[in-house]
Amino acid sequence: MNDFLLIFRADYGNIPKASAEELQERTQKWMNWIGGIAAQNKLTDRGNRLFPTGKIVRPDNIITDGPYMEIKEAILGYSLVKAVSYDDAVELSKGCPVLAFGGNVEVREISQILV
């Protein structure tokens, strides 16, 4: 089995404001999805969420606020999973709750640095 990085992207504008109850339900959906991967013994690291704020550092000391001016989609978070193939990793990604907001999951195989 190899490690794959799952990157969750969505447009923050597409994520509806939620009541406390809806937020709880959303958390539950994420937990069920991640828990389902863990129950297959295929979770390497649950990863993290990211704050919506950010900075971009470019050459010549040009620093801007976040990537969201130019592209609408932002990275919401990431997880690391174990899978035998891309097909397998894609299968794990299918239930990701980010898809419900019109977001997407980018699946990338990890290339280990051997030092």
Next chain:
Amino acid sequence: MSFMNQQTLIPHLFRTEYQKIVSVLTGLFGIDHIEVAEDIVSDTFLLASESWSIKGPPENPEAWLYVVAKNKTKDYLKRNAIFAKTILKEIAYTTTTFEELQIDLTKKNIKDSQLAMIFVVCHPCNSMEAQIGLALNLLCGFSPDEIATAFLTNKEVIYKRLQRAKEALRLQNVKITTPTAEEIKSRISSVLMTLYLLFNEGYYSSNQDITLRKDLCFEAMRLTYMLIENKQTNKPATNALLSLMCFHSSRFNARFNQIGEIILYQNQDTDLWDRELINKGEYFLNQAAQGNEITKYHLEAGIAFWHSFKIETGEKWKNILLLYNQLLIIEYSPMAALNRTYAFAKVYGNKEAIIEAEKINLPNNHLYHSLLGELYIEFDNIQAIAHFQNAFSLSKSSADKIIISNKIMECEQKINELNHL
């Protein structure tokens, strides 16, 4: 002690006092001479049973044992001058002769010595299996015979395992001293793990001897409580572990019928649940909530807490599912994966749960097939039977086989009823 008669007093004291005196003496002699300590204490108990059977037990049996053990130690040192010299050299006190030797059997020193012994017994130079054996032998006063019965193996295997484990401690030159804050920090998790496994050995073992299994659980709880009584080892994780043990053992008497067969959770008579232990479980769970650390013991205690409500509320299984999700994220185990799927079925229904169950794919596990059988029962009895048959052939215990064949009969009955409509 007056409520105890001669027959039960000595075994009771053996359980409670043997390891206390062994801990103190081993602390004094060093790990190299642990057998000497064990021999002296065994001799003390031998003398007790001889003398008490003639004269009757003394007013304060514990104090009697301590005095005799002290005298026997001094006698031993007098008779074995060479041994006395070696240990006197090692003893950190400023004692120069064995007459001055202080054998401190005060409550405080007993506690300190026991704590030191727990950390010695759970030393990572030994395998978990060996640590559990040592714990039973040195901390709970179990003989190799009793340990062999508990582990369903023969006495020689256990005897060798204990010898090797003690030898390993000698080779590592493990010192029996109160662990430092640093040592506690780095080793407490392996100590808790040993106690957790010791408890599970009693709770989940396939051994038919229910009294012995209860003893194992009780000893694990006693040792965990000892860690809670000590400020340095009274951590949130320790409280979570004891909470978990309290919740589980509250159901101990409801888990078996009169002929020792297992009664599944959903069929248990809640009147047999021990309310006092459930309350204690809640108390220690609250204590465990201090700080930010969430260990697997916290999550398992939380799951056991929700199981202490027989009434099925929507909240109950939602919470259990969430806790299993968290538990699996921390650490995968097939058992947790199966239980998570069961909780998933309770919240989202069997159809959704079957999809989840098929993903966890544990084809060689009889519980996996039992679970799938259970999930199919509602709407596909033929599939259910197929899974129960798999479960039957994979299961090793006769208690499990009885439960599974009852399930198969239940499904066959349902099919017959449908055919007659």
